[in-house]
Amino acid sequence: MSKVGFIGTGIMGFPMAQHLQKAGHELFVSEHRSAARPELLEAGATALPTIKAVTEAADIIIIMVPDTPDVEAVLFADDGVAAGLSAGKLVIDMSTVSPLETKAFAQKINALGCDYLDAPVSGGEVGAQNATLTIMVGGPQTAFDKALPLFEVMGGNVTLIGDNGDGQTCKVANNIVVALNIEAVSEALVFAAKTGADPEKVREALMGGFASSKVLEVHGERMLKRTFEPGFRIRLHQKDLNLALDGAREMGIALPNTASTQELFNVCAAKGGKDWDHSALIKALETMSDFEIG
Amino acid sequence: MSKVGFIGTGIMGFPMAQHLQKAGHELFVSEHRSAARPELLEAGATALPTIKAVTEAADIIIIMVPDTPDVEAVLFADDGVAAGLSAGKLVIDMSTVSPLETKAFAQKINALGCDYLDAPVSGGEVGAQNATLTIMVGGPQTAFDKALPLFEVMGGNVTLIGDNGDGQTCKVANNIVVALNIEAVSEALVFAAKTGADPEKVREALMGGFASSKVLEVHGERMLKRTFEPGFRIRLHQKDLNLALDGAREMGIALPNTASTQELFNVCAAKGGKDWDHSALIKALETMSDFEIG
Numbered sequence: 231m232s233k234v235g236f237i238g239t240g241i242m243g244f245p246m247a248q249h250l251q252k253a254g255h256e257l258f259v260s261e262h263r264s265a266a267r268p269e270l271l272e273a274g275a276t277a278l279p280t281i282k283a284v285t286e287a288a289d290i291i292i293i294m295v296p297d298t299p300d301v302e303a304v305l306f307a308d309d310g311v312a313a314g315l316s317a318g319k320l321v322i323d324m325s326t327v328s329p330l331e332t333k334a335f336a337q338k339i340n341a342l343g344c345d346y347l348d349a350p351v352s353g354g355e356v357g358a359q360n361a362t363l364t365i366m367v368g369g370p371q372t373a374f375d376k377a378l379p380l381f382e383v384m385g386g387n388v389t390l391i392g393d394n395g396d397g398q399t400c401k402v403a404n405n406i407v408v409a410l411n412i413e414a415v416s417e418a419l420v421f422a423a424k425t426g427a428d429p430e431k432v433r434e435a436l437m438g439g440f441a442s443s444k445v446l447e448v449h450g451e452r453m454l455k456r457t458f459e460p461g462f463r464i465r466l467h468q469k470d471l472n473l474a475l476d477g478a479r480e481m482g483i484a485l486p487n488t489a490s491t492q493e494l495f496n497v498c499a500a501k502g503g504k505d506w507d508h509s510a511l512i513k514a515l516e517t518m519s520d521f522e523i524g
Numbered sequence: 525m526s527k528v529g530f531i532g533t534g535i536m537g538f539p540m541a542q543h544l545q546k547a548g549h550e551l552f553v554s555e556h557r558s559a560a561r562p563e564l565l566e567a568g569a570t571a572l573p574t575i576k577a578v579t580e581a582a583d584i585i586i587i588m589v590p591d592t593p594d595v596e597a598v599l600f601a602d603d604g605v606a607a608g609l610s611a612g613k614l615v616i617d618m619s620t621v622s623p624l625e626t627k628a629f630a631q632k633i634n635a636l637g638c639d640y641l642d643a644p645v646s647g648g649e650v651g652a653q654n655a656t657l658t659i660m661v662g663g664p665q666t667a668f669d670k671a672l673p674l675f676e677v678m679g680g681n682v683t684l685i686g687d688n689g690d691g692q693t694c695k696v697a698n699n700i701v702v703a704l705n706i707e708a709v710s711e712a713l714v715f716a717a718k719t720g721a722d723p724e725k726v727r728e729a730l731m732g733g734f735a736s737s738k739v740l741e742v743h744g745e746r747m748l749k750r751t752f753e754p755g756f757r758i759r760l761h762q763k764d765l766n767l768a769l770d771g772a773r774e775m776g777i778a779l780p781n782t783a784s785t786q787e788l789f790n791v792c793a794a795k796g797g798k799d800w801d802h803s804a805l806i807k808a809l810e811t812m813s814d815f816e817i818g
Contacts (some may be wrong), residue, residue: 298735329719352733364733383778389729398723403712403726407735410708410781417704417779418697421768424775425623427662427690432697435683439646439658441701474715479717482811485711486782486788489702494780519777 231255232380235288236306237281237311239267240327242351243294245358246324246384251275253383258284262309273501278286281307290380291321297469305335317343320373322380324365326405328348328473329398330480336369336394345373346394350401351385354462362386366404368397390425402477406488409508411445413491416512419453423523447466449509456524461507468495468504525549528673529582531575531598531605532619533561536645537588539652540618540678545569547677552578575601579608581726584674585615591763592621599629611637614667616674618659620644620699622767623692624774630663639667640688644695648756650773656680660698662691668807695773699764700782703802705739707785710806713747717817724748743803750818753756755801762798 231371235258244267251257257275259266265462271390278284281304285291291311293304301323305311311321321339323332323346336346347369357363363385367374381388393399415433416440422432436442452458471492472513478485497514498506506513516522530541538561540553545551553560553568557558560571572578579585585596585605595617599605605615615633617626617640630640641663651657655766661668668684675682685694709727712735716726730736746752765786772779775781791808792800800807810816 290707329721351771364729366729379734387732389725389732391725391729392722393720395719396725399716399719400726400729401718401723403716403721404730404733404735406715407708407730407737407740408686410711411705411735411737411782414704414708417768417782418700420746420777421700421772421779422693422697424777425689425693425696425771426687427623427693427697428686431685431690432694433685435658435660435694436698436701438681438683439698440738440742441698442700443705443739444655444734445737446701448734460627474711477719478715483714484809485715486784488711490780490784494546521777 232290233258233288233372235284236292236294237284237291238294239270240294241355242358244309246294249275249361250380255380258287258413260284260379266269280309281311282314283307285311285319287352288317290377291319292380293321293323293325294326297325298331300454301325301327301335302331305339312338312342315339315342315344319344320347320376321345322347322349322371324349324351326401326473327398328476330477332368332398333395345370347373347377348394348397349377349381350398352401352404353385358384365389366391366397367447368392368394368399369382378518402470403473405467406474408445409467409471409491411443412449412509412511413487413494414513415446416453419450419512419523420515420519420521424519424521429523441493452507452509453512453523458506458510460505461509463505464495464498464508467505467508468492471495525646526584527552527582528674529578529585530588531578531585532588533564534588535649536652540588541653542567543677549674552581554578567807574603575605576603576608579605579613583613584642584671587617587619589619592602592625595619595621596625596691598605599633606632606636609636609638612762613638614641614670615639616641616643616671617644618643620764620767621692622770623689623696624737624771626662626692627689630638639664642665642688642691643671643675644692646695647679648697651679659683660685660691660694662688662693679721687799696764696768699761700768700779702739703761703765703785704781705737706743706803706805707781707788709744710747710809712815713744713806714809714813714815718813718815724815746801746803747817752800752804754799755803756791757799758792758802758804759798761784761802765774765789
């Protein structure tokens with residue numbers, strides 16, 4: 231059993247931390263921003279005043295915060311992780327953040343004699359609660375082996391993709407495909423319905439062939455049933471597409487459909503839909519075409 | 525067993541006609557453009573000088589030609605199908621053509637006392653040869669029931685989508701999704717490889733979650749192995765996206781990613797790739813980014 235510091239016990243991090251506790255790991259949480267969750271304390275977690283103090287008390291430090299600047303602050307602010315590290319500890323960032331920044335973060339942590347893993351997850355709140363998260367990991371094999379028992383407590387599908395940054399890269403690639411597949415199904419269903427075909431029959435027929443996808447199955451049904459409660463919120467998918475587009479600009483590659491799909495999410499946002507499920511992307515096309523498939 | 529007139533015994537139509545013959549149907553083919561295939565004649569097909577004569581001899585007339593104007597010519601030119609029809613016959617267009625034009629074709633054929641089915645296929649040359657085509661049908665239930673024994677000889681997955689035109693609409697919707705899913709996988713793999721991750725590992729990890737699709741499985745592997753022999757030729761997929769974009773303009777709906785994906789196919793065409801497999805779409809992104817994933 232490990233001594234685990236857990237930074238970021240929000241919607242995702244809270245159930246993940248609970249799974250670690252239930253598996254017998256000793257948990258340390260920080261009260262630098264707000265009081266610790268009483269459920270965690272009641273189950274034996276130790277609350278400490280700073281991230282630095284949590285890092286000093288733990289052997290493995292897990293970070294689960296919203297965005298790249300948040301991870302940077304947790305790692306390198308005064309009283310942050312770096313200030314409390316000593317050689318041989320392991321830092322695991324499970325947030326979804328910039329692959330390029332992640333490589334730099336890892337180098338700085340390595341310079342302190344510690345291993346770093348980027349291990350973003352997909353599967354959302356439900357996956358976190360049910361411990362069925364997909365975990366995409368970047369970093370050294372030895373560090374991965376050390377972390378694997380923790381990952382297996384939190385998720386169901388754990389893959390070491392490659393070196394540091396590659397976990398984040400895989401997550402961004404995943405969310406490019408999901409967004410663009412949602413956009414593809416949206417265009418197809420709007421075309422079909424406007425032409426007069428029954429979009430439900432069309433979706434069924436398409437499921438049998440080369441157009442079949444998890445998105446056609448799950449999000450296609452949401453579009454037809456008009457169930458746009460999240461799910462995965464448009465504002466979060468926009469954050470991930472922004473990682474793709476920022477990275478593309480920095481590296482000099484062209485992602486034309488990621489760019490246009492981000493704009494279509496902006497159309498949803500303009501309609502008050504930042505917290506709609508990402509399958510509501512179809513409403514952007516419907517709005518632009520003054521037509522609804524349902 | 526039926527008397528079947530088969531117009532268009534090319535790469536797709538030839539094996540389809542052979543399957544009908546083998547199942548015991550009597551075949552009539554036209555020599556209005558070129559001599560009949562000797563294999564068909566040897567197996568008992570009757571060659572006649574015009575499409576009109578074929579239509580007069582047959583009870584069911586199947587059309588399998590490249591594009592909308594070809595179908596129109598087969599149907600309505602002098603000595604074409606309409607000139608030879610008498611009440612009670614059935615016309616089945618298995619070409620992939622405009623859904624909107626198809627509705628008009630069907631009305632004209634109906635006015636002659638005959639049923640019309642649009643029944644485009646997917647599955648390509650291999651599907652035609654192995655009789656595993658997916659067949660998407662539009663038209664009246666009674667006509668569908670009459671044609672079903674023929675469809676089942678030529679394909680494996682036969683669905684009545686709805687009224688005339690809806691089969692073609694479904695095919696266009698299918699090919700929108702396939703093209704845009706290919707583009708999505710292309711963007712994800714280019715992003716992943718350029719960021720330094722192993723695109724093969726990324727594809728594997730993505731297959732386990734919400735990004736999974738038939739395209740990621742089959743075309744993703746083609747992109748990694750650089751096997752771009754057709755398969756389904758870019759020039760044919762461009763024809764189908766053109767049906768989508770023409771229809772969209774006519775009906776006043778916006779298909780932004782279909783439009784940009786058509787442009788990316790143009791980039792492939794500019795590189796001499798009209799006859800590459802459609803998975804070679806990734807080469808457009810690679811060309812634009814001066815980078816290759818392999």
